[in-house]
Amino acid sequence: MQVLNLPVEIFDHTWSLKIQGKSIGFVPTMGALHEGHFHLIKRAREENEIVVVSIFVNPLQFNRDEDFNNYPRSVDQDLVHLRKLGVDVAYVPSERAMYPELPQIKLDFGLMEQVMEGEFRPGHFSGVGVVVAKLFNHCNPTRAYFGLKDLQQYLLVKRLVSDLSLPLDIVGVPIVREESGLAMSSRNQRLSQEGKRIARTIYQGLILARQLWEDKSSSDETNQTVNAFYREQKGLSMEYVQIVSPNTLRPLENNKLEPAVICVAGYVEGVRLIDNLYLRQD
Numbered sequence: 001m002q003v004l005n006l007p008v009e010i011f012d013h014t015w016s017l018k019i020q021g022k023s024i025g026f027v028p029t030m031g032a033l034h035e036g037h038f039h040l041i042k043r044a045r046e047e048n049e050i051v052v053v054s055i056f057v058n059p060l061q062f063n064r065d066e067d068f069n070n071y072p073r074s075v076d077q078d079l080v081h082l083r084k085l086g087v088d089v090a091y092v093p094s095e096r097a098m099y100p101e102l103p104q105i106k107l108d109f110g111l112m113e114q115v116m117e118g119e120f121r122p123g124h125f126s127g128v129g130v131v132v133a134k135l136f137n138h139c140n141p142t143r144a145y146f147g148l149k150d151l152q153q154y155l156l157v158k159r160l161v162s163d164l165s166l167p168l169d170i171v172g173v174p175i176v177r178e179e180s181g182l183a184m185s186s187r188n189q190r191l192s193q194e195g196k197r198i199a200r201t202i203y204q205g206l207i208l209a210r211q212l213w214e215d216k217s218s219s220d221e222t223n224q225t226v227n228a229f230y231r232e233q234k235g236l237s238m239e240y241v242q243i244v245s246p247n248t249l250r251p252l253e254n255n256k257l258e259p260a261v262i263c264v265a266g267y268v269e270g271v272r273l274i275d276n277l278y279l280r281q282d
Helices: 007-019 035-047 065-070 075-084 124-139 148-163 186-190 193-214 219-231
Strands: 002-004 024-029 050-055 089-091 143-147 169-173 236-244 260-268 271-280
Touching (some): 035 169, 143 148, 148 271, 186 193, 193 219, 193 271, 219 236, 219 260
Antiparallel strands (some): 260 271
């Protein structure tokens, strides 16, 4: 496995592979790799001749310095995992390499970024959009893989690629969960055992929502019951619970025969966790 650190290095390498007709599967990460990332990498391995994984904690997408500084970093161990998984290239740029100057450009995704994560983390998706666009330019991927735990991010990256006519496909990979149901996340490493016990109730609330939805409860009824369940959980503080269209992120007011997903965010031991669950799929 090659480990490259500079944009010119990764660009020249991947461009030469593209000229040879090689397909490149790209998995952008912020490191602290776990089984969820491994599923993305394995999917990329199955569908492409070359697999590139980036590790970069992007400061532009953090709203709080504390969150950025506390984000888990384990590059050496991450590289061990990548070698075991048969990754061809690890791209590990420094902050200075990614941003020689602070970017002046801002990305506006319209209404899709003003709900849920965008409402509570202003500027977050602009930061995501900038770094993803730069990584796509650096790595020349044929396909890029994103976990559907970050459903809103996945949809906005698809919009970015579509609106800018970028020549690659965006592939969404289903959520990977621990045995308790807790969605795998690098942030889980910051939870104590008691914190993980509390955090698993997030998924329990999502299962409750799906049961209510299948019983034809309305959006308001489902939200009220799920929020009441979450309020009963000591140590859990929810930020939002929203039932939306999985295609447009438009809030759904009624339980009709159309796709629906419940998206949630909350705090356990000061760690912000997000999750979602389809209530009805296409």
